[in-house]
Amino acid sequence: MELVAESIDIGTRAPTVLLNEADAAELGVHALERIQLRRDGKTTIGIVELTDELIPEGTLGVTRRLGHIDGTVTVSVAPQPNSVYYIRKKLDDIELERRELECIVRDIYEERLADIELGAYVSAMYTNGLSMEETMHLTSCMANIGETISWDDEIIADKHSIGGVAGNRITPILVPIVAAAGVKIPKTSSRAVTSASGTADTMEVLCDVEFSIGEIREIVETTGGCLVWGGAVNLSPVDDQIIRAETPLSLDPVGQLIASVLSKKKSAGSTHIVIDIPYGEGAKVESLAEARELAEDFNRVSDHLEMTTECAITNGSAPVGTAIGPVFEAREVLATLDGDGPNDLRLKAIRLADLLFESVGVDADAEELLDSGAADATFREILAAQNGDPGVEIADLSPGRHTQPVHADRDGVVTHINNRLVNEVARRAGAPKDHGAGLKLHRGVGETTTTDELLATVHAESTDKLADAVALLERVEMIRVRHPDEALVERI
Amino acid sequence: MELVAESIDIGTRAPTVLLNEADAAELGVHALERIQLRRDGKTTIGIVELTDELIPEGTLGVTRRLGHIDGTVTVSVAPQPNSVYYIRKKLDDIELERRELECIVRDIYEERLADIELGAYVSAMYTNGLSMEETMHLTSCMANIGETISWDDEIIADKHSIGGVAGNRITPILVPIVAAAGVKIPKTSSRAVTSASGTADTMEVLCDVEFSIGEIREIVETTGGCLVWGGAVNLSPVDDQIIRAETPLSLDPVGQLIASVLSKKKSAGSTHIVIDIPYGEGAKVESLAEARELAEDFNRVSDHLEMTTECAITNGSAPVGTAIGPVFEAREVLATLDGDGPNDLRLKAIRLADLLFESVGVDADAEELLDSGAADATFREILAAQNGDPGVEIADLSPGRHTQPVHADRDGVVTHINNRLVNEVARRAGAPKDHGAGLKLHRGVGETTTTDELLATVHAESTDKLADAVALLERVEMIRVRHPDEALVERI
Missing domain, CATH: 3.90.1170.30 (Pyrimidine nucleoside phosphorylase-like, C-terminal domain)
Incomplete structure (x- = not known):
């Protein structure tokens, strides 16, 4: 069936298209079914919602999510994505093969899965767990989709915390320390999954965090580092979709976590990574044994992807620092860089930076870089490069009233x-x-x-x-x- | 915040409301978050989508799914439903208590759960299974929500097949046999979950299947039986929501299945039920041992709800009859009632009807009722009572071209x-x-x-x-x- 596409100003999460009920009946599709839109050899999948009056017969309403499509499109019923069978297989607790994981990752990337199916995917991965093989396959499938950054430098440092500890805003302190030592650290961060604030959420209080790969390269060439949101660039884009599905249920399965972290690092061109694994009562990982196992899994998967990973097992039984939430954490980061933050936050940032220096083989002293004001200066250079105010002060940032x-x-x-x-x-x-x-x-x-x-x-x-x-x-x-x-x- | 509600002609699946981005920012909500609409002491939950132009500031676009709401409404951020924690608990494979299941059922009924969460619910129930306690609680929670029918008669017969066998359109043959013997059988059926056609889908080819409880009572008082869609009446309304979530993944967990079936029977006022459990290669239940276990579970849960259940374990390794799909099955039902259908379909309907006669203690012969034309006459009375054509012939029904x-x-x-x-x-x-x-x-x-x-x-x-x-x-x-x-x- 041929329909004339027309943009309609609705911001939906799903790639929704609005069909007149008469056209839908003729096409034989019902609300929530998928249709294929073909135009100039390009195929897009849309999810159907119905209308009587808003869209006349012969017209297709295209919501913002699908981007700009207009003119005549050929519309047909889309087949059910194969990954639905593999999700069911995983719910049956059967190990998935590489090509099956590849298919799921591809379908998530192309937004072929409805929310019910995405909910089932994260549930299956959470409740039945991923084997080491599955984790390795998933990680490389996720890294292979979307853009990648390559660098001329031999060493590209990176850092990650598996999270779960409130406060713990180490990254914005560590990145300028490392960059100040002349080691490039193009840090992309996630937004919060189950915590009150991710590094990207905290940084957004101080500057922009959404940049293109070209812009990121420029920021890093100028300042030595960056503190941007990974979801804004197309590095491991599937990760953000999965996080969206995990968030309402606060799910974060181990294999998925490793795949999330390492696929992003691989795409970003990182060579040396320090991973913070906090453990203890109330943290994501409760016992030291579990923390060690996770660290070994991280090392094994990153070996497989030819990256060097150092895991730091840290105390995660209580919050680090005294501030929880984007504005509060941004204030504490500024204080720490100014020599005035809570001691636990300061010491942890120093220790992790030193571990990274050791791993890459650079002779630098994190404490000195922090106390001399070098890290603070670099941080403010990064702020400026990311369109923030380099002169920002704590008093400029107001918590909720x-x-x-x-x-x-x-x-x-x-x-x-x-x-x-x-x-x-x-x-x-x-x-x-x-x-x-x-x-x-x-x-x-x-x-x-x-x-x-x-x-x-x-x-x-x-x-x-x-x-x-x-x-x-x-x-x-x-x-x-x-x-x-x-x-x-x-x-x- | 107060907004003026205005109907907008979009048929969405979710209870979507459209907010202008400026209002959403002021309210502090984002796309897909839930808001509460309060008006005249009544609270409704809506899921937010954003628009720049379609809805002006100060106005709230209410889609069809939410029903008719207009005038000034008080809008606020809705809290996260508690059932999300219990779904996660079930994903952790921890048995749920009655009050937790009650909360989930209530939240599904009130459409507080987003699709991702509903997908996680059916996945958790499927992959981790339900205990007998959980099944009993879930069944009675589901039966307690929505409307119920009570009858003056001491005996109300009913029938169900757990499905999975293609063809197998027994119900439209059995119901008129039983009704022709003077036993009331107000049959409500589901639409297909994983099969090509449910009884309600097949009957819809011949007559209406959506009736109110008052209308059902009238049809049954006139003809002795009915063949209607259970989802149209508010009997165990949660079931249809759950089925909608199970369908795309073809999930149908055992405990959920028992709860689906028996909660509907309880709400419909049934006292004696025959349940068809087909087993064999390719059926829902693969082995005889599994079929027996399921039969015992059905008996136990129905005892708990004070109903008498007879389970018939049948051969489910191949389709019954020769027709699959609504039109084809409707044709075969007409043929069988006319003495001309496939032998396996005919014999199975007779045997199940006799089992029901035995269970309720009525002296009747199913074969005689079928061969005499009494069942066919009753079927056509039911068609007439359900706004169908009582003179319908096979040639009137055309398969897809x-x-x-x-x-x-x-x-x-x-x-x-x-x-x-x-x-x-x-x-x-x-x-x-x-x-x-x-x-x-x-x-x-x-x-x-x-x-x-x-x-x-x-x-x-x-x-x-x-x-x-x-x-x-x-x-x-x-x-x-x-x-x-x-x-x-x-x-x-």
């Missing part, structure tokens, strides 16, 4: 701050999408407190979201305070 | 007809949504054939869908023909 204090309910010592709950409270308060939403921690683990003393303050940009965060806070113990005499964590 | 013959590739005997592939070919050809799509089988299992003899004909209403079916046929062996001397099914 709706607040809720969290008080101690007894005298005692802070024995635990639950990362998952801290992240969840901050997310309910609106983070990371609302930049000003988040938490400021006023007491750390091991510090003493008295009844009614302020332990933390939750900030939000809207009263609804603040109420949502408060509703959670009332049900759970985000910050655990115990009398020093109480030996038990809990009694069951 | 685009056809593809399937020929034998050798001399031999038909040793197997694969139900799953028959259903899949018919579905690719457009069944059940395209009524005329499907297959006619010309040879049954055990019959001899010669090279190039016609084994089956595939019909479709569109050439695209026919091509899609043919592509599958070329890859698989839907009908297995072997020389009588060949002892092996396959050599590996």
Whole structure:
């Protein structure tokens, strides 16, 4: 059937096309089915929604998501994507072969899968897990799709944290330290999956994070590093689709995590990577044994892709730093680069940077680069190169104006701050999408407190979201305070 | 925030609302997030899509799916539904408690879940399975939501097949047999999940299938039975949402299946039920042991709900009858009621009806009711009561006009007809949504054939869908023909 395509101003998530019901009946398609649009030898898949009046017969309404299509298009019923069979196979807990994973990755890339199917994919990977073979295949399939960057330099450094620890904004401190030593570090970061803020969300408070590959190259040639969002460039583009599906359910299966991280590093042309694996109560990885296993898997998959990876197993049982949420974390990054941040954040950034220097074989001292102001200067050069204000000060950044204090309910010592709950409270308060939403921690683990003393303050940009965060806070113990005499964590 | 709601003519699957980007920014919501609309004390959840021009600032575009809402509404960010945590818990393979299942069922009913989350729900239930406790709880939660029918009669008969066998259109033959014996049988059926046609799809060829509870009561009081679509009435409405999510992936987890069937029966006021459990190669249940286990589970859950269930374990290794797809099956039903259908279909309907007579303690003979024309007369009364043509003849029903013959590739005997592939070919050809799509089988299992003899004909209403079916046929062996001397099914 031939229809005349016409742009329609609706921003949908799916590649939606609007069909008049009469045309749909003739074509034999129903709402949510897929159709193929062919024009000038190019085929696009659209997902059908129906209308009586908005689109006249003979016309096809093309929403923004599909890009610009106009003129006459040949429309036909699209076949069901093969990857649906492979997703079902994985739900049956049968190992997938390389070509099957390739097909799934390709179909996700080309947006052939409906949300129900994407939900099933992340569920299958989460609940049945990926084998080492599957992880290796998935990683290289994901790296092979989309653009890649190649560099003239022999050494391209990179860094990643598997996340799960609230605060922990190491990257914006480490990148300028490394760049200041003359080692190129073109860092692309994700947005938050299950945490309150990803590096890209935090950096967005200070500067732009969406750049083309050409622009990234220019920023890195000028400053030695960059702090951009990986999703804006077409490096491992499938990853962002998968993250979108994982987010509502807070799923983050191990094999998928490795594939996400290493496919991006491979596409970005990285040669030496340090990976931060925090472990402990409330972190993504609970035990040291698990952390070691994950580190070995990272090393094995990156060997397979011919990259050098150093894994740093770190303490992840409590937040690092005192700030959670994009604006709060940006403030703490500025403070640390200025010599004034929390000690745990500062020391961790220094230690990871030194590990990277050791791995690439460069004689540099991270502490010196930080204390001399060299890292701060480089950071502000990066800000300027990324269209931010290089003179930005902490006072310029305002947290959300709706607040809720969290008080101690007894005298005692802070024995635990639950990362998952801290992240969840901050997310309910609106983070990371609302930049000003988040938490400021006023007491750390091991510090003493008295009844009614302020332990933390939750900030939000809207009263609804603040109420949502408060509703959670009332049900759970985000910050655990115990009398020093109480030996038990809990009694069951 | 207060916005003026305005209907917009788009038929979406999700309860979509269109927001101007400026309003969305002020509200702090993004595409695909949920907002609450409050008006006259009533709260509705909408899923956000954004527009620049289609909807002016201060206005809220309400799509058809949300029903009629206009005037000023109070709009706020909706909290994340709690059931998301329970879905994740089930993905972690932890048994759900009654209140957690209740919460999931309630959120599905109120359409609080996005498609990604619904996809994860059916995936979790499929891959990790449901315990007997979970199945009982889920069944009664599903039965408790929506409307119920109560009858003055002490005995209300019902019938169900777990499906998976192509053809097998027993219900439209059994219902008029039972009704003709004076036993009330208000049959509600599903549409197809993984098969080429459900009873509701087949009946829709002959008459209306969507009626209110008041209308169903009237049809049953007049004719003794009905053959309607369960999804049109609000009996266990959650089931249809779940089926919609299962369909694209052809998932149908056992516990969910039992809950689907029995929650509908309970809501419909049924007291005595016969359940057809076909088993064998290519059926939903592969082994006799599995079929027995399922039968016991059905009995246990229906005891819990105070209903009497008889399970009939039947041969499900090949299609029953010769017709697959709505139009084809409707033709075969008419033929069988007229004394002229395939023998296997006729005998199975008779046997299941007799089992039901035995269970309710009524002295009636199914074969006699069929051969005397009493069942046919009752069927046509039901057609008339459901706005169909009581004088309909087989010649009035036309299969899809685009056809593809399937020929034998050798001399031999038909040793197997694969139900799953028959259903899949018919579905690719457009069944059940395209009524005329499907297959006619010309040879049954055990019959001899010669090279190039016609084994089956595939019909479709569109050439695209026919091509899609043919592509599958070329890859698989839907009908297995072997020389009588060949002892092996396959050599590996």
